[in-house]
Amino acid sequence: MSYENPQLPHEVNVGREPVLLEFLQLTAGLAVVVVILSATLYFAGGQLARLIPFAQEQAWVGTRFVPGIDTDDSAQSPEASAIRDALQALSTRLSAQMALPPEMTLQLHYLDDDSPNAFASLGGHIAVTSGLYRRLDSENALAMVLAHEIAHIHARDPISGLGGSASMLVALTLLTGNAAHLSGAFATLVQRGYSRRAETAADSAAILALQKLYGHAGGGAAVFETFARYRNEHLGEAPSLLSTHPLDAERIARLQAAAADWDPQRQPLRPLLPAPAAAAIH
Amino acid sequence: MELLIQFGFFLALLIVGLVAGSAAERRHFRRLQQDEAALREILVFNERHLPQDRSFVHGTLVSGSVVIGEDYFKRIAASLKSIFGGRLTAYESLMDRGRREAIVRMKRQAQAQGATMVFNVRFETSSLSESVAGRQASFSAEFIAYGTAVIPAPA
Numbered sequence: 001m002s003y004e005n006p007q008l009p010h011e012v013n014v015g016r017e018p019v020l021l022e023f024l025q026l027t028a029g030l031a032v033v034v035v036i037l038s039a040t041l042y043f044a045g046g047q048l049a050r051l052i053p054f055a056q057e058q059a060w061v062g063t064r065f066v067p068g069i070d071t072d073d074s075a076q077s078p079e080a081s082a083i084r085d086a087l088q089a090l091s092t093r094l095s096a097q098m099a100l101p102p103e104m105t106l107q108l109h110y111l112d113d114d115s116p117n118a119f120a121s122l123g124g125h126i127a128v129t130s131g132l133y134r135r136l137d138s139e140n141a142l143a144m145v146l147a148h149e150i151a152h153i154h155a156r157d158p159i160s161g162l163g164g165s166a167s168m169l170v171a172l173t174l175l176t177g178n179a180a181h182l183s184g185a186f187a188t189l190v191q192r193g194y195s196r197r198a199e200t201a202a203d204s205a206a207i208l209a210l211q212k213l214y215g216h217a218g219g220g221a222a223v224f225e226t227f228a229r230y231r232n233e234h235l236g237e238a239p240s241l242l243s244t245h246p247l248d249a250e251r252i253a254r255l256q257a258a259a260a261d262w263d264p265q266r267q268p269l270r271p272l273l274p275a276p277a278a279a280a281i282h
Numbered sequence: 283m284e285l286l287i288q289f290g291f292f293l294a295l296l297i298v299g300l301v302a303g304s305a306a307e308r309r310h311f312r313r314l315q316q317d318e319a320a321l322r323e324i325l326v327f328n329e330r331h332l333p334q335d336r337s338f339v340h341g342t343l344v345s346g347s348v349v350i351g352e353d354y355f356k357r358i359a360a361s362l363k364s365i366f367g368g369r370l371t372a373y374e375s376l377m378d379r380g381r382r383e384a385i386v387r388m389k390r391q392a393q394a395q396g397a398t399m400v401f402n403v404r405f406e407t408s409s410l411s412e413s414v415a416g417r418q419a420s421f422s423a424e425f426i427a428y429g430t431a432v433i434p435a436p437a
Contacts, residue, residue, distance in 0.1 A: 001333055003399065005325045013378040017371055020300065023359045026366060 034175075041171050042164035049163020050156040054104050054124070057159050061123030063107075076110070080130075082274045084110040087128055090139070091146050097212040098147065098205060100154055108146075116230050120149040122158045135226045138269035140210065140219030144255075147206035155201060157194045203251060207258045218262035219269045221255035224248050295354045303353025310379050317386045324389040325399045326429065332401060338432040342395055345428035346387025349410065350380045352421045360421075373421075380425035381405060392431035403429035 076084065087108040095106060109127040116132035126149045128142075136142050152158065194202075210217045228248035332338065352360075356372040363370055384405070392400050410422045 001335055003325055003327065003333065005322065007322075013381075014371075014375045019304075019355075019359060019372050022371070023355075023362065026359075026362045030362065030365065 034172075037171065038168050041168045044164075045167025046160035046164035048167075049159045052159055052163075054101075054156070058105070058123045061121075061125070076112075079274070080110050080112070083133060084108060086274060087126075087142075087146065090143060091126065091150060093213060094143060094147050094209050095150055097209045098150055098154060100150060104153065106150065106153065115234075116226055118145045118149055120152040120158055122162060124153055126150070126153070132226070133272075135230075136272055137222055138219045139272050140214060140269045141222045141226075142272060143210055143213060144206055144220035144223050147209040148202045150209075151202035151205035152194065152198070154205070155198060157198050157202070161194055203254065207255065211258070214267070214270075216262035216267050217255060217258040218264060218267065220259065221252045224251045224255065228252070296358060297355075299354030299356065299358075303355050306353075307375060307379065310383070314379065314382050314386065318382070321386060321389040321393065323398065324392050326385065326389065326403045327399070327401050328403045328429075330402050332432060337435040339435045340433040341430050342397070342433075343428060344388050344391040344395065344397070344400060344431040345426060346384045346389070346391060347424060347426040348380055348383040348387060349422055349424045350376055350383070352376060354420075357420060377407070377423070377425075380407070380423060381427070384425040384427040388427045388429065395431055395433060397431035397433045399434075400429040400431045403427060 087110060088106075091106050091108055095104070100106075104124060106124045106126055109125060110133070111127050111129045113129040114131040115129060116135050118126070118128045118132055120126050126146065128145065132145065133142070136145070207217045207220065210220055225248075231248070332341075352373070356376065359372045360370045363372070385403075388400065388403070404427070406426045406428075408424050410424055411420060
Protein backbone atom coordinates (compact mmCIF):
# COMPACT_ATOMS: atom_id res chain seq x y z
CA MET A 1 0.00 0.00 0.00
CA SER A 2 1.37 3.38 -0.91
CA TYR A 3 1.02 6.40 1.33
CA GLU A 4 1.38 9.93 0.15
CA ASN A 5 0.25 13.48 0.91
CA PRO A 6 -0.44 15.18 -2.40
CA GLN A 7 -0.55 18.96 -2.35
CA LEU A 8 -4.18 19.87 -1.83
CA PRO A 9 -5.62 23.27 -2.63
CA HIS A 10 -6.20 25.02 0.67
CA GLU A 11 -8.26 27.71 -0.95
CA VAL A 12 -11.40 25.59 -0.66
CA ASN A 13 -11.40 26.33 3.06
CA VAL A 14 -11.06 30.08 2.74
CA GLY A 15 -13.54 32.44 1.18
CA ARG A 16 -11.90 34.49 -1.50
CA GLU A 17 -14.59 37.18 -1.61
CA PRO A 18 -13.30 40.67 -0.86
CA VAL A 19 -14.11 41.05 2.83
CA LEU A 20 -13.96 44.84 2.79
CA LEU A 21 -16.42 45.16 -0.08
CA GLU A 22 -18.87 42.88 1.65
CA PHE A 23 -18.45 44.83 4.87
CA LEU A 24 -19.20 48.12 3.11
CA GLN A 25 -22.24 46.67 1.39
CA LEU A 26 -23.62 45.31 4.65
CA THR A 27 -22.94 48.59 6.43
CA ALA A 28 -24.81 50.51 3.75
CA GLY A 29 -27.68 48.03 3.90
CA LEU A 30 -27.89 48.24 7.66
CA ALA A 31 -27.74 52.03 7.56
CA VAL A 32 -30.67 52.14 5.16
CA VAL A 33 -32.68 49.80 7.39
CA VAL A 34 -31.89 51.81 10.54
CA VAL A 35 -32.73 55.12 8.87
CA ILE A 36 -36.06 53.80 7.55
CA LEU A 37 -36.87 52.26 10.93
CA SER A 38 -35.93 55.44 12.81
CA ALA A 39 -37.91 57.66 10.47
CA THR A 40 -40.96 55.42 10.73
CA LEU A 41 -40.76 55.29 14.50
CA TYR A 42 -40.10 59.01 14.77
CA PHE A 43 -43.10 59.79 12.63
CA ALA A 44 -45.40 57.24 14.29
CA GLY A 45 -44.30 58.21 17.80
CA GLY A 46 -44.76 61.86 16.95
CA GLN A 47 -48.26 61.32 15.62
CA LEU A 48 -49.24 59.26 18.67
CA ALA A 49 -47.84 61.85 21.05
CA ARG A 50 -50.15 64.47 19.54
CA LEU A 51 -53.06 62.47 20.95
CA ILE A 52 -51.89 63.13 24.50
CA PRO A 53 -54.29 65.68 26.02
CA PHE A 54 -52.66 69.07 26.47
CA ALA A 55 -53.72 69.14 30.13
CA GLN A 56 -51.81 65.90 30.67
CA GLU A 57 -48.74 67.37 28.99
CA GLN A 58 -48.97 70.42 31.22
CA ALA A 59 -49.39 68.29 34.32
CA TRP A 60 -46.24 66.35 33.47
CA VAL A 61 -44.15 69.39 32.73
CA GLY A 62 -45.38 71.74 35.43
CA THR A 63 -43.05 74.71 35.77
CA ARG A 64 -39.82 72.93 34.84
CA PHE A 65 -39.95 73.79 31.20
CA VAL A 66 -36.31 73.43 30.27
CA PRO A 67 -33.78 71.56 32.37
CA GLY A 68 -30.76 73.63 33.23
CA ILE A 69 -32.43 77.00 32.83
CA ASP A 70 -33.58 78.93 35.84
CA THR A 71 -37.30 79.28 35.38
CA ASP A 72 -37.91 81.09 38.61
CA ASP A 73 -39.30 84.22 36.97
CA SER A 74 -40.05 85.84 40.32
CA ALA A 75 -36.32 86.31 40.96
CA GLN A 76 -35.93 88.50 37.88
CA SER A 77 -35.19 92.19 37.87
CA PRO A 78 -38.16 94.61 37.63
CA GLU A 79 -37.25 95.40 33.98
CA ALA A 80 -37.18 91.73 33.04
CA SER A 81 -40.46 91.15 34.87
CA ALA A 82 -42.07 94.03 32.98
CA ILE A 83 -40.90 92.59 29.67
CA ARG A 84 -42.14 89.16 30.69
CA ASP A 85 -45.57 90.60 31.52
CA ALA A 86 -45.63 92.37 28.16
CA LEU A 87 -44.75 89.10 26.39
CA GLN A 88 -47.56 87.37 28.27
CA ALA A 89 -50.07 90.08 27.35
CA LEU A 90 -49.10 90.07 23.67
CA SER A 91 -49.31 86.27 23.51
CA THR A 92 -52.82 86.42 25.01
CA ARG A 93 -53.90 88.82 22.26
CA LEU A 94 -52.28 86.63 19.63
CA SER A 95 -53.78 83.37 20.89
CA ALA A 96 -57.23 84.94 20.68
CA GLN A 97 -56.57 85.67 16.98
CA MET A 98 -55.16 82.18 16.43
CA ALA A 99 -58.20 80.41 17.93
CA LEU A 100 -56.07 78.64 20.49
CA PRO A 101 -58.32 76.32 22.54
CA PRO A 102 -58.96 77.85 25.98
CA GLU A 103 -57.35 74.92 27.80
CA MET A 104 -54.06 75.63 26.02
CA THR A 105 -52.68 78.15 28.47
CA LEU A 106 -49.34 79.72 27.68
CA GLN A 107 -46.56 80.63 30.00
CA LEU A 108 -44.05 83.15 28.75
CA HIS A 109 -40.45 83.42 29.94
CA TYR A 110 -37.84 86.07 29.38
CA LEU A 111 -34.37 84.51 29.46
CA ASP A 112 -31.18 86.39 30.09
CA ASP A 113 -29.17 85.17 27.14
CA ASP A 114 -27.29 87.24 24.60
CA SER A 115 -27.90 85.06 21.55
CA PRO A 116 -31.15 85.84 19.71
CA ASN A 117 -33.46 82.92 20.24
CA ALA A 118 -37.04 82.01 20.99
CA PHE A 119 -38.54 78.60 21.44
CA ALA A 120 -41.70 76.78 22.42
CA SER A 121 -41.40 73.94 24.85
CA LEU A 122 -43.55 71.24 26.39
CA GLY A 123 -46.52 72.29 28.51
CA GLY A 124 -47.19 75.59 26.74
CA HIS A 125 -43.97 77.29 27.80
CA ILE A 126 -42.51 79.88 25.44
CA ALA A 127 -39.16 81.55 26.01
CA VAL A 128 -37.69 84.65 24.40
CA THR A 129 -34.08 85.58 25.07
CA SER A 130 -32.97 89.07 25.93
CA GLY A 131 -30.60 88.84 22.96
CA LEU A 132 -33.56 88.56 20.63
CA TYR A 133 -35.74 91.09 22.42
CA ARG A 134 -33.23 93.90 22.24
CA ARG A 135 -32.52 93.20 18.56
CA LEU A 136 -36.19 93.58 17.58
CA ASP A 137 -37.35 96.97 16.36
CA SER A 138 -41.13 96.75 16.69
CA GLU A 139 -43.99 95.07 18.48
CA ASN A 140 -44.97 93.61 15.11
CA ALA A 141 -41.67 91.73 14.91
CA LEU A 142 -42.11 90.43 18.45
CA ALA A 143 -45.66 89.36 17.58
CA MET A 144 -44.27 87.42 14.62
CA VAL A 145 -41.90 85.55 16.94
CA LEU A 146 -44.57 84.81 19.54
CA ALA A 147 -47.19 83.82 16.98
CA HIS A 148 -44.70 81.40 15.42
CA GLU A 149 -44.06 79.76 18.78
CA ILE A 150 -47.76 79.71 19.68
CA ALA A 151 -48.42 78.00 16.37
CA HIS A 152 -45.90 75.29 17.34
CA ILE A 153 -47.75 74.71 20.60
CA HIS A 154 -51.11 74.77 18.83
CA ALA A 155 -49.83 72.11 16.41
CA ARG A 156 -48.46 70.11 19.41
CA ASP A 157 -45.01 70.14 17.83
CA PRO A 158 -43.03 70.00 21.13
CA ILE A 159 -44.75 66.86 22.42
CA SER A 160 -44.69 65.35 18.96
CA GLY A 161 -40.94 65.86 18.77
CA LEU A 162 -40.53 64.31 22.21
CA GLY A 163 -42.78 61.36 21.38
CA GLY A 164 -40.92 60.75 18.15
CA SER A 165 -37.48 60.91 19.75
CA ALA A 166 -38.58 58.77 22.68
CA SER A 167 -39.93 55.95 20.54
CA MET A 168 -36.87 56.07 18.33
CA LEU A 169 -34.60 56.02 21.37
CA VAL A 170 -36.35 52.99 22.84
CA ALA A 171 -36.08 51.11 19.56
CA LEU A 172 -32.42 52.00 19.08
CA THR A 173 -31.60 51.00 22.65
CA LEU A 174 -33.27 47.64 22.11
CA LEU A 175 -31.43 47.27 18.83
CA THR A 176 -27.96 48.24 20.01
CA GLY A 177 -28.25 46.58 23.41
CA ASN A 178 -25.90 48.23 25.89
CA ALA A 179 -24.95 51.05 23.52
CA ALA A 180 -27.54 53.32 25.12
CA HIS A 181 -25.09 56.22 25.16
CA LEU A 182 -24.80 55.98 21.40
CA SER A 183 -28.52 56.08 20.75
CA GLY A 184 -28.86 58.97 23.21
CA ALA A 185 -26.42 61.04 21.21
CA PHE A 186 -28.19 60.03 18.04
CA ALA A 187 -31.54 61.07 19.45
CA THR A 188 -30.31 64.52 20.49
CA LEU A 189 -28.97 64.99 16.99
CA VAL A 190 -32.42 64.38 15.61
CA GLN A 191 -34.14 66.37 18.32
CA ARG A 192 -32.46 69.58 17.25
CA GLY A 193 -35.54 71.05 15.72
CA TYR A 194 -38.95 70.53 14.31
CA SER A 195 -39.38 69.39 10.77
CA ARG A 196 -39.12 71.82 7.91
CA ARG A 197 -42.82 71.38 7.26
CA ALA A 198 -43.73 72.19 10.87
CA GLU A 199 -41.65 75.38 10.65
CA THR A 200 -43.29 76.47 7.43
CA ALA A 201 -46.74 75.73 8.87
CA ALA A 202 -45.90 77.77 11.97
CA ASP A 203 -44.75 80.65 9.76
CA SER A 204 -48.00 80.57 7.82
CA ALA A 205 -50.08 80.57 11.00
CA ALA A 206 -47.99 83.43 12.39
CA ILE A 207 -48.45 85.53 9.25
CA LEU A 208 -52.19 84.96 9.45
CA ALA A 209 -52.26 85.97 13.12
CA LEU A 210 -50.26 89.13 12.37
CA GLN A 211 -52.65 90.08 9.59
CA LYS A 212 -55.63 89.58 11.90
CA LEU A 213 -54.11 91.52 14.78
CA TYR A 214 -52.59 94.46 12.92
CA GLY A 215 -54.34 94.33 9.54
CA HIS A 216 -51.02 93.67 7.80
CA ALA A 217 -47.97 91.38 8.08
CA GLY A 218 -45.41 94.18 7.91
CA GLY A 219 -42.42 94.16 10.24
CA GLY A 220 -42.34 90.38 10.54
CA ALA A 221 -39.49 89.93 8.08
CA ALA A 222 -37.25 91.90 10.44
CA VAL A 223 -37.12 88.88 12.76
CA PHE A 224 -35.52 86.64 10.18
CA GLU A 225 -33.25 89.42 9.02
CA THR A 226 -32.06 89.59 12.63
CA PHE A 227 -31.40 85.84 12.73
CA ALA A 228 -29.68 85.92 9.35
CA ARG A 229 -27.44 88.82 10.41
CA TYR A 230 -26.54 87.10 13.67
CA ARG A 231 -25.71 83.86 11.86
CA ASN A 232 -23.54 85.68 9.37
CA GLU A 233 -21.66 87.40 12.18
CA HIS A 234 -21.23 84.21 14.20
CA LEU A 235 -20.72 81.76 11.39
CA GLY A 236 -19.72 78.41 12.78
CA GLU A 237 -21.68 78.75 15.99
CA ALA A 238 -24.88 77.64 14.34
CA PRO A 239 -24.14 74.77 11.99
CA SER A 240 -26.56 75.42 9.17
CA LEU A 241 -26.61 71.76 8.15
CA LEU A 242 -28.21 70.80 11.42
CA SER A 243 -30.63 73.67 11.46
CA THR A 244 -34.09 72.72 10.32
CA HIS A 245 -35.40 76.27 10.08
CA PRO A 246 -36.26 77.07 6.49
CA LEU A 247 -33.55 79.09 4.89
CA ASP A 248 -33.62 82.65 6.12
CA ALA A 249 -33.76 84.12 2.61
CA GLU A 250 -36.73 81.91 1.78
CA ARG A 251 -38.60 83.01 4.91
CA ILE A 252 -37.79 86.66 4.44
CA ALA A 253 -39.09 86.45 0.88
CA ARG A 254 -42.28 84.79 2.10
CA LEU A 255 -42.90 87.44 4.70
CA GLN A 256 -42.19 90.25 2.30
CA ALA A 257 -44.67 88.72 -0.12
CA ALA A 258 -47.26 88.47 2.67
CA ALA A 259 -46.65 92.12 3.54
CA ALA A 260 -46.78 93.31 -0.08
CA ASP A 261 -49.99 95.29 0.48
CA TRP A 262 -48.65 96.92 3.64
CA ASP A 263 -48.34 100.70 3.54
CA PRO A 264 -45.75 101.76 6.15
CA GLN A 265 -47.04 105.37 6.06
CA ARG A 266 -50.67 104.55 6.71
CA GLN A 267 -50.01 101.54 8.97
CA PRO A 268 -46.92 102.38 11.03
CA LEU A 269 -45.26 99.66 13.08
CA ARG A 270 -45.93 99.75 16.77
CA PRO A 271 -43.03 100.53 19.06
CA LEU A 272 -41.69 97.79 21.25
CA LEU A 273 -42.86 98.36 24.83
CA PRO A 274 -41.28 98.19 27.28
CA ALA A 275 -38.24 99.33 25.30
CA PRO A 276 -35.14 97.23 25.80
CA ALA A 277 -32.52 99.12 27.83
CA ALA A 278 -30.95 101.61 25.44
CA ALA A 279 -27.43 100.83 26.62
CA ALA A 280 -27.83 97.18 25.71
CA ILE A 281 -28.50 97.88 22.05
CA HIS A 282 -25.54 97.31 19.80
CA MET B 283 -19.19 66.22 19.28
CA GLU B 284 -18.94 63.36 21.74
CA LEU B 285 -20.54 61.15 19.13
CA LEU B 286 -18.01 62.27 16.53
CA ILE B 287 -15.08 61.47 18.84
CA GLN B 288 -16.52 58.04 19.59
CA PHE B 289 -17.07 57.42 15.93
CA GLY B 290 -13.53 58.59 15.16
CA PHE B 291 -12.06 56.10 17.64
CA PHE B 292 -14.20 53.35 16.22
CA LEU B 293 -13.15 54.18 12.69
CA ALA B 294 -9.47 54.37 13.66
CA LEU B 295 -9.63 50.96 15.36
CA LEU B 296 -11.42 49.56 12.36
CA ILE B 297 -8.77 50.82 9.95
CA VAL B 298 -5.93 49.61 12.17
CA GLY B 299 -7.63 46.22 12.37
CA LEU B 300 -8.14 46.07 8.65
CA VAL B 301 -4.63 47.15 7.66
CA ALA B 302 -2.65 45.33 10.36
CA GLY B 303 -4.92 42.29 10.39
CA SER B 304 -4.86 41.64 6.67
CA ALA B 305 -1.09 42.26 6.53
CA ALA B 306 -0.57 39.70 9.30
CA GLU B 307 -2.85 37.27 7.54
CA ARG B 308 -1.06 37.60 4.22
CA ARG B 309 2.30 37.10 5.95
CA HIS B 310 1.02 34.07 7.80
CA PHE B 311 -0.34 32.43 4.66
CA ARG B 312 2.97 33.04 2.87
CA ARG B 313 4.95 31.49 5.72
CA LEU B 314 2.56 28.56 5.94
CA GLN B 315 3.14 27.83 2.28
CA GLN B 316 6.92 27.79 2.82
CA ASP B 317 6.70 25.65 5.96
CA GLU B 318 4.35 23.18 4.33
CA ALA B 319 6.67 22.84 1.38
CA ALA B 320 9.64 22.27 3.72
CA LEU B 321 7.80 19.60 5.70
CA ARG B 322 6.32 17.73 2.78
CA GLU B 323 8.26 14.57 3.46
CA ILE B 324 6.44 14.11 6.78
CA LEU B 325 3.22 12.38 5.85
CA VAL B 326 0.07 12.74 7.94
CA PHE B 327 -3.01 10.51 7.97
CA ASN B 328 -6.01 10.09 10.13
CA GLU B 329 -5.95 6.32 9.65
CA ARG B 330 -6.10 4.61 13.04
CA HIS B 331 -4.10 1.49 12.13
CA LEU B 332 -0.50 1.35 11.09
CA PRO B 333 0.17 -0.18 7.69
CA GLN B 334 1.08 -3.84 7.99
CA ASP B 335 3.39 -3.92 4.98
CA ARG B 336 6.22 -1.92 6.59
CA SER B 337 7.94 -1.96 9.92
CA PHE B 338 8.43 0.78 12.46
CA VAL B 339 10.75 0.84 15.41
CA HIS B 340 9.00 3.38 17.50
CA GLY B 341 5.75 5.33 17.82
CA THR B 342 5.22 8.48 19.82
CA LEU B 343 2.58 11.10 20.42
CA VAL B 344 3.24 14.39 18.68
CA SER B 345 1.14 17.52 18.85
CA GLY B 346 1.12 21.03 17.52
CA SER B 347 -0.93 23.82 18.91
CA VAL B 348 -1.46 27.46 18.09
CA VAL B 349 -3.68 30.30 19.29
CA ILE B 350 -4.92 32.80 16.78
CA GLY B 351 -6.76 35.99 17.63
CA GLU B 352 -9.05 38.08 15.54
CA ASP B 353 -8.49 41.71 14.65
CA TYR B 354 -10.93 44.52 15.27
CA PHE B 355 -12.08 44.63 11.70
CA LYS B 356 -12.85 40.90 11.62
CA ARG B 357 -14.81 41.27 14.81
CA ILE B 358 -16.99 44.10 13.52
CA ALA B 359 -17.35 42.55 10.08
CA ALA B 360 -18.41 39.24 11.62
CA SER B 361 -20.89 40.80 14.03
CA LEU B 362 -22.35 42.78 11.16
CA LYS B 363 -22.59 39.66 9.04
CA SER B 364 -24.27 37.86 11.93
CA ILE B 365 -27.21 40.22 11.61
CA PHE B 366 -27.83 39.17 8.04
CA GLY B 367 -26.51 35.62 8.25
CA GLY B 368 -24.34 33.68 5.84
CA ARG B 369 -20.75 32.52 5.74
CA LEU B 370 -18.44 34.41 8.05
CA THR B 371 -15.65 34.72 5.52
CA ALA B 372 -13.67 36.91 7.89
CA TYR B 373 -13.36 33.97 10.28
CA GLU B 374 -12.97 31.28 7.65
CA SER B 375 -9.45 32.40 6.84
CA LEU B 376 -8.60 32.65 10.53
CA MET B 377 -9.72 29.08 11.20
CA ASP B 378 -7.84 27.81 8.17
CA ARG B 379 -4.65 29.49 9.32
CA GLY B 380 -5.04 27.91 12.74
CA ARG B 381 -5.52 24.38 11.44
CA ARG B 382 -2.64 24.58 8.99
CA GLU B 383 -0.29 26.09 11.54
CA ALA B 384 -1.16 23.36 14.05
CA ILE B 385 -0.33 20.68 11.46
CA VAL B 386 2.94 22.42 10.61
CA ARG B 387 3.98 22.51 14.25
CA MET B 388 2.99 18.89 14.77
CA LYS B 389 4.99 17.86 11.73
CA ARG B 390 7.99 19.77 13.02
CA GLN B 391 7.80 17.86 16.30
CA ALA B 392 7.53 14.59 14.38
CA GLN B 393 10.55 15.56 12.28
CA ALA B 394 12.55 16.24 15.43
CA GLN B 395 11.75 12.71 16.59
CA GLY B 396 13.04 11.28 13.35
CA ALA B 397 9.57 10.22 12.25
CA THR B 398 8.44 10.13 8.64
CA MET B 399 4.72 9.57 9.12
CA VAL B 400 2.03 10.58 11.60
CA PHE B 401 -1.05 8.40 11.93
CA ASN B 402 -4.34 8.88 13.67
CA VAL B 403 -4.14 12.66 13.34
CA ARG B 404 -6.94 14.50 15.15
CA PHE B 405 -7.92 18.16 15.25
CA GLU B 406 -9.42 20.03 18.10
CA THR B 407 -10.50 23.63 18.23
CA SER B 408 -11.58 25.55 21.27
CA SER B 409 -12.63 29.13 21.61
CA LEU B 410 -10.70 31.05 24.23
CA SER B 411 -13.05 34.01 24.33
CA GLU B 412 -15.29 34.45 27.27
CA SER B 413 -17.94 37.09 27.62
CA VAL B 414 -17.10 39.28 30.57
CA ALA B 415 -20.03 41.02 32.27
CA GLY B 416 -22.20 40.91 29.17
CA ARG B 417 -19.44 42.31 26.97
CA GLN B 418 -18.29 40.06 24.22
CA ALA B 419 -14.55 39.55 24.60
CA SER B 420 -12.49 39.46 21.45
CA PHE B 421 -12.53 36.11 19.75
CA SER B 422 -9.49 33.85 19.78
CA ALA B 423 -9.20 30.15 19.33
CA GLU B 424 -6.72 27.42 20.06
CA PHE B 425 -6.10 24.82 17.38
CA ILE B 426 -4.42 21.59 18.33
CA ALA B 427 -3.47 18.74 16.06
CA TYR B 428 -2.08 15.52 17.48
CA GLY B 429 -1.28 12.07 16.23
CA THR B 430 1.03 9.11 16.49
CA ALA B 431 4.37 9.72 14.87
CA VAL B 432 6.14 6.58 13.70
CA ILE B 433 9.85 6.17 13.16
CA PRO B 434 10.59 3.69 10.37
CA ALA B 435 12.91 0.75 10.84
CA PRO B 436 16.25 1.23 9.16
CA ALA B 437 16.21 -0.35 5.74
